[in-house]
Amino acid sequence: MALLEVRNVSKNFGAIRALMDVSFAIGPGEVVGLMGDNGAGKSTMVKLIAGNFPPSDGEVLVNGEVCHFHKPIEARAKGIEVVYQDLAIADNLTAAQNVFLGREITKGVWPFRVLDKQAMIDRSAELFAELKSETRPRDLVRKMSGGQRQAVAIALISHRMPDVFAVCDRIIVLRRGTKVADKVTAMTSPEEITGLITGAILAA
Numbered sequence: 309m310a311l312l313e314v315r316n317v318s319k320n321f322g323a324i325r326a327l328m329d330v331s332f333a334i335g336p337g338e339v340v341g342l343m344g345d346n347g348a349g350k351s352t353m354v355k356l357i358a359g360n361f362p363p364s365d366g367e368v369l370v371n372g373e374v375c376h377f378h379k380p381i382e383a384r385a386k387g388i389e390v391v392y393q394d395l396a397i398a399d400n401l402t403a404a405q406n407v408f409l410g411r412e413i414t415k416g417v418w419p420f421r422v423l424d425k426q427a428m429i430d431r432s433a434e435l436f437a438e439l440k441s442e443t444r445p446r447d448l449v450r451k452m453s454g455g456q457r458q459a460v461a462i463a464l465i466s467h468r469m470p471d472v473f474a475v476c477d478r479i480i481v482l483r484r485g486t487k488v489a490d491k492v493t494a495m496t497s498p499e500e501i502t503g504l505i506t507g508a509i510l511a512a
């Protein structure tokens with residue numbers, strides 16, 4: 309039996325449809341990655357499971373039991389805990405610095421290590437090219453358009469893709485509130501997941 313099941317869940321905020329008929333199940337011991345672009349519905353899904361608010365439609369089941377959480381403490385009583393990590397992009401840094409935030413590339417011979425700025429700029433330029441974005445690695449995020457910021461956020465995500473692939477048994481992708489993929493990690497690739505996130509691949 310699934311430890312956690314999300315069954316035909318939708319969530320509206322007024323006219324905004326943050327989640328539309330999303331279903332998935334997570335078994336005991338499974339590590340599942342939930343991926344998606346900004347606004348895809350990830351936070352809304354996590355908040356729903358954690359009891360911050362109820363779904364507009366559908367249900368959340370824990371150990372096969374339908375739960376009607378209205379407060380996080382009710383979800384916590386069923387063993388659900390959320391650990392937050394802020395992955396927001398930093399306005400005062402360049403596009404390349406954001407992509408490598410917290411995992412900067414260094415060079416040198418021990419014990420001398422310095423930041424390899426050129427390598428980070430080159431790799432970011434490659435990522436932006438893959439995303440067909442005109443974002444330049446040295447541009448400050450503060451001065452960027454919405455679309456460019458989005459490309460930076462996605463490039464950040466792609467860069468963390470190896471972590472997701474190393475840790476997760478399964479990857480679920482949300483796009484615009486809809487589940488577009490639910491794949492065993494071994495049966496997909498970072499390229500496919502990036503395509504599903506951006507919409508270059510419609511569903512898999």
Ligand SMILES: Nc1ncnc2c1ncn2[C@@H]1O[C@H](COP(=O)(O)OP(=O)(O)O)[C@@H](O)[C@H]1O
Nearest residue numbers: 321324326344345346347348349350351352353
């Ligand atoms: N409290 C809210 N009120 C109105 N709209 C919201 C609220 N929370 C999220 N949304 C909207 O729902 C959609 C999904 O947002 P979110 O779950 O935060 O996406 P993600 O975490 O994947 O970036 C977005 O369009 C967002 O603007």
Ligand SMILES: [Mg+2]
Nearest residue numbers: 347350351352
């Ligand atoms: Mg979010």
